[in-house]
Amino acid sequence: MAVKLRQVDEYRWELPREGKMRTRGLVYASKEMLAKIQEDRSLEQVANVATMPGIVGASLAMPDIHWGYGFPIGGVAAFDLDEGVVSPGGVGYDINCGVRLLRTNLERPQVSGRMDELVNALFANIPSGVGSRRKDLKLTMPTLKQVLRLGGAWAVKQGYGEVSDLEHIEARGQIEGADPDLVSQFALDRGKDQLGTLGSGNHFVEIGYVTEIFDESLARALGLFLNQVAVIVHTGSRGLGHQVCDDYIKVMLKATGKYGIELPDRQLCCAPITSPEGQQYLAAMAAAANFAFANRQLITHWVRESFEQVLHLGPRDLGLELIYDVAHNIAKIENHQVNGASRKLCVHRKGATRAYPPGHPETPAAYKETGQPVLIPGDMGRYSFVLVGTETALTETFGSTCHGAGREMSRAQAVKVSRGRNIVEEMAKKGIVVRGAGRGTIAEEISEAYKDVENVVNVAHGAGISKKVAKLKPLGVIKG
Amino acid sequence: MIGDIRPRVRYQKYRQMAHTADAAYRLRGESLAEIYVNAAQALMATITDRRRLRARETKDISVEAPDREALLVAWLNHLLYLYDVDGFLGRDFEILELQDERLQARAWGEVFDPERHEGKNAVKAATYHHLEITRWDHGWQATVILDL
Numbered sequence: 238m239a240v241k242l243r244q245v246d247e248y249r250w251e252l253p254r255e256g257k258m259r260t261r262g263l264v265y266a267s268k269e270m271l272a273k274i275q276e277d278r279s280l281e282q283v284a285n286v287a288t289m290p291g292i293v294g295a296s297l298a299m300p301d302i303h304w305g306y307g308f309p310i311g312g313v314a315a316f317d318l319d320e321g322v323v324s325p326g327g328v329g330y331d332i333n334c335g336v337r338l339l340r341t342n343l344e345r346p347q348v349s350g351r352m353d354e355l356v357n358a359l360f361a362n363i364p365s366g367v368g369s370r371r372k373d374l375k376l377t378m379p380t381l382k383q384v385l386r387l388g389g390a391w392a393v394k395q396g397y398g399e400v401s402d403l404e405h406i407e408a409r410g411q412i413e414g415a416d417p418d419l420v421s422q423f424a425l426d427r428g429k430d431q432l433g434t435l436g437s438g439n440h441f442v443e444i445g446y447v448t449e450i451f452d453e454s455l456a457r458a459l460g461l462f463l464n465q466v467a468v469i470v471h472t473g474s475r476g477l478g479h480q481v482c483d484d485y486i487k488v489m490l491k492a493t494g495k496y497g498i499e500l501p502d503r504q505l506c507c508a509p510i511t512s513p514e515g516q517q518y519l520a521a522m523a524a525a526a527n528f529a530f531a532n533r534q535l536i537t538h539w540v541r542e543s544f545e546q547v548l549h550l551g552p553r554d555l556g557l558e559l560i561y562d563v564a565h566n567i568a569k570i571e572n573h574q575v576n577g578a579s580r581k582l583c584v585h586r587k588g589a590t591r592a593y594p595p596g597h598p599e600t601p602a603a604y605k606e607t608g609q610p611v612l613i614p615g616d617m618g619r620y621s622f623v624l625v626g627t628e629t630a631l632t633e634t635f636g637s638t639c640h641g642a643g644r645e646m647s648r649a650q651a652v653k654v655s656r657g658r659n660i661v662e663e664m665a666k667k668g669i670v671v672r673g674a675g676r677g678t679i680a681e682e683i684s685e686a687y688k689d690v691e692n693v694v695n696v697a698h699g700a701g702i703s704k705k706v707a708k709l710k711p712l713g714v715i716k717g
Numbered sequence: 718m719i720g721d722i723r724p725r726v727r728y729q730k731y732r733q734m735a736h737t738a739d740a741a742y743r744l745r746g747e748s749l750a751e752i753y754v755n756a757a758q759a760l761m762a763t764i765t766d767r768r769r770l771r772a773r774e775t776k777d778i779s780v781e782a783p784d785r786e787a788l789l790v791a792w793l794n795h796l797l798y799l800y801d802v803d804g805f806l807g808r809d810f811e812i813l814e815l816q817d818e819r820l821q822a823r824a825w826g827e828v829f830d831p832e833r834h835e836g837k838n839a840v841k842a843a844t845y846h847h848l849e850i851t852r853w854d855h856g857w858q859a860t861v862i863l864d865l
Contacts, residue, residue: 306844306845306846306862306864307846330841330842330844330864331841370804423798426798426801426802427798427801427802429802431801436839437836437838437839438838438839438841438865476797476798476801479797479841479842479864480794480798480801482842483790483794483842486845487782487787487791490783490787490845491783503845504844504845504846506845647735648739648740648838648865649733649735649740650735678836678837678838681838717839
């Protein structure tokens with residue numbers, strides 16, 4: 238299928254409504270990026286999503302759009318609660334994969350001689366890699382169900398972190414309506430030993446420093462300053478979330494037929510939000526999302542412990558406070574203004590980050606003036622970005638923006654390119670200490686394998702769907 | 718000349734195809750059962766170096782699905798489940814019974830040991846994306862994409 242595109246302005250491209258599309262598509266990209274985007278079939282996927290029942294507004298694609306399963310990665314789609322559908326494919330296998338950023342009181346010189354020790358401590362304290370599991374934290378089924386109900390709050394109650402952390406997590410670390418009884422035993426089994434583990438692939442814990450400030454007053458309000466050390470955690474709901482997605486794709490494959498929903502791709506399988514299947518998926522997805530919030534909260538606790546162990550500093554001196562935690566694979570029931578009226582919608586963000594503006598009721602008190610912090614990780618060798626949400630995002634993209642760099646090379650290609658090279662040593666020469674559980678993962682995650690996240694962020698900033706605050710460069714990384 | 722010494726043309730049981738984010742496999746087999754076995758081998762090869770696995774434990778597996786394609790996904794995802802829960806990875810597989818909607822199999826393998834086994838990729842799931850099982854030559858061919 239050839240997808241028609243019409244340029245709206247420097248950063249916006251429209252897929253006009255045609256055929257079975259119920260609405261138009263809207264892609265945020267620069268002209269240069271578009272050529273790359275058109276190499277895969279992700280634009281066709283934007284058009285496919287536009288055919289789904291009850292879609293409100295455009296079928297949206299953020300600048301890091303690439304080919305996904307059914308929905309494109311970088312896709313945002315909102316659905317009417319009465320007429321619309323919910324789709325596990327619009328969330329993805331890693332439910333509530335997300336990013337959190339911790340600030341510190343430390344400046345770069347205070348850690349530069351200690352990076353090996355810090356990275357080793359993180360590696361020892363946070364299980365990572367293929368099949369990572371915790372030997373010291375085996376949950377009973379009733380406890381696991383508590384985790385699924387309470388999310389971040391469960392972790393804090395157990396002493397992992399501070400109550401104040403919860404204020405700085407999307408949805409306060411707990412998606413409402415979670416029902417652990419709608420999560421299969423298979424999923425519970427898979428999650429049981431995986432709480433507090435990083436997993437593999439592109440998940441990481443990174444120690445970095447602020448290398449550039451784009452907006453001084455916003456940075457100050459977020460607690461960021463030049464040369465400051467900060468920590469980024471990127472992981473999700475592990476096997477539990479993958480199993481919930483797989484379980485409910487099976488449910489939805491049947492539901493699609495049962496409710497007579499016509500779809501151009503079976504990975505878009507879905508059910509009406511009002512149907513039992515739709516409600517059950519939302520409740521199970523919320524449970525998996527809460528598991529992910531708890532997971533990142535536990536990892537945060539061990540990040541703090543690792544810094545205390547190595548630097549022999551107390552929590553007050555370290556100042557390892559949570560700036561924010563955002564989900565980038567999730568579907569949420571949210572209030573949005575549509576044609577001047579307030580409506581409740583089910584917003585799917587698959588590889589997209591919520592980006593609420595200053596003053597929004599869901600933006601935490603600390604960020605009422607700045608807008609909600611948005612965290613965009615890059616690849617392990619380059620840099621990551623801190624942005625804030627904007628009014629433009631709220632009106633145009635249901636308060637959403639990009640989520641990361643997106644791959645440029647396949648994993649196999651990346652391994653081929655890095656053959657015969659010592660990636661860990663190359664990174665060390667750049668001043669970045671890397672430890673990974675699998676050598677394969679590190680090879681696959683080389684910088685060249687990723688698009689330059691700066692291009693993605695510049696489009697989001699240029700289009701006004703978020704605002705650049707600071708840029709962080711890595712000093713040390715643990716990879717799965 | 719003593720007869721034809723050319724080796725018999727062999728097909729590749731599984732072959733990785735170019736795909737940016739994940740692992741896509743083209744599977745071939747003389748029988749449908751072989752497709753399921755080769756898919757399992759491809760999955761194991763994604764996670765670790767299969768050659769280092771030993772057949773120390775046996776698992777009996779039974780999965781059901783609405784059709785043979787969905788059955789392939791269900792089979793692979795069940796193997797992922799066994800891995801997440803027990804750390805079990807299969808070295809050899811045998812399909813004991815196969816219908817379009819049901820599969821019974823036995824797997825021989827062992828628990829993943831980071832000291833002895835290489836951790837290559839964590840696989841989130843086998844997906845329905847571009848999922849296909851078709852006749853090929855005198856056998857079968859399938860495509861499956863793993864989400865990494």
